Amino acid sequence: QKEVEQNSGPLSVPEGAIASLNCTYSDRGSQSFFWYRQYSGKSPELIMSIYSNGDKEDGRFTAQLNKASQYVSLLIRDSQPSDSATYLCAVNTNAGKSTFGDGTTLTVKP
Amino acid sequence: GAVVSQHPSRVICKSGTSVKIECRSLDFQATTMFWYRQFPKQSLMLMATSNEGSKATYEQGVEKDKFLINHASLTLSTLTVTSAHPEDSSFYICSASPGTAMNTEAFFGQGTRLTVV
Numbered sequence: 001q002k003e004v005e006q007n008s009g010p011l012s013v014p015e016g017a018i019a020s021l022n023c024t025y026s027d028r029g030s031q032s033f034f035w036y037r038q039y040s041g042k043s044p045e046l047i048m049s050i051y052s053n054g055d056k057e058d059g060r061f062t063a064q065l066n067k068a069s070q071y072v073s074l075l076i077r078d079s080q081p082s083d084s085a086t087y088l089c090a091v092n093t094n095a096g097k098s099t100f101g102d103g104t105t106l107t108v109k110p
Numbered sequence: 111g112a113v114v115s116q117h118p119s120r121v122i123c124k125s126g127t128s129v130k131i132e133c134r135s136l137d138f139q140a141t142t143m144f145w146y147r148q149f150p151k152q153s154l155m156l157m158a159t160s161n162e163g164s165k166a167t168y169e170q171g172v173e174k175d176k177f178l179i180n181h182a183s184l185t186l187s188t189l190t191v192t193s194a195h196p197e198d199s200s201f202y203i204c205s206a207s208p209g210t211a212m213n214t215e216a217f218f219g220q221g222t223r224l225t226v227v
Contacts, residue, residue, distance in 0.1 A: 034215060041201075041223070042220075042221065043218040043219060043220050044154070044203075044218050045218070046215055049215055088154070092214075097144055097156070097159060097216075098144075098156075099156070100153045100155075101153060102152070102153045
């Protein structure tokens with residue numbers, strides 16, 4: 001079992017729809033969870049961080065964490081073509097040291 | 111957010127030569143930096159943890175004699191790919207954190223695209 005698993009893509013949604021990205025992790029003691037966006041050929045950029053159970057909203061993005069189920073998700077509302085990218089789920093084992101999922105490629109069609 | 115600068119962004123070298131990649135934290139000090147490698151359509155794989163003033167910690171399967179890491183100051187870590195071969199061609203990315211708490215996020219450099227011909 002991989003330490004961090006993401007739902008296999010690619011994921012395609014129409015413009016304006018909600019995109020849902022999912023991630024599970026194996027280390028029950030994990031405390032910090034991050035979503036990164038990576039455009040092709042570029043370095044990852046942080047979208048959201050979440051540390052407590054529940055929802056965390058930032059603009060069009062909502063991260064959801066359920067530690068009991070070892071599950072973290074990212075919702076993108078009103079998806080835009082510019083949101084088309086690969087989204088990486090990351091779990092911290094030590095400060096700054098992240099284990100990444102394989103990523104889910106999202107395509108938002110105009 | 112904090113800024114991490116990586117240089118060069120792209121390099122092409124001949125097989126058998128060595129290439130040095132620099133990673134700098136521009137507005138914070140980082141006692142620890144991380145080096146990742148990413149092959150096309152794959153995720154980031156941690157290669158090693160760079161520790162200021164001490165030896166780097168390498169992940170299983172990463173050759174420490176091939177990927178030399180030096181973390182001589184709190185703002186600079188370097189990765190040297192020695193005797194590079196075409197299979198070393200990849201996207202190398204560094205990251206650093208401004209803090210030591212578990213919830214401290216990592217900031218990534220721009221990445222270095224290495225092509226060995």
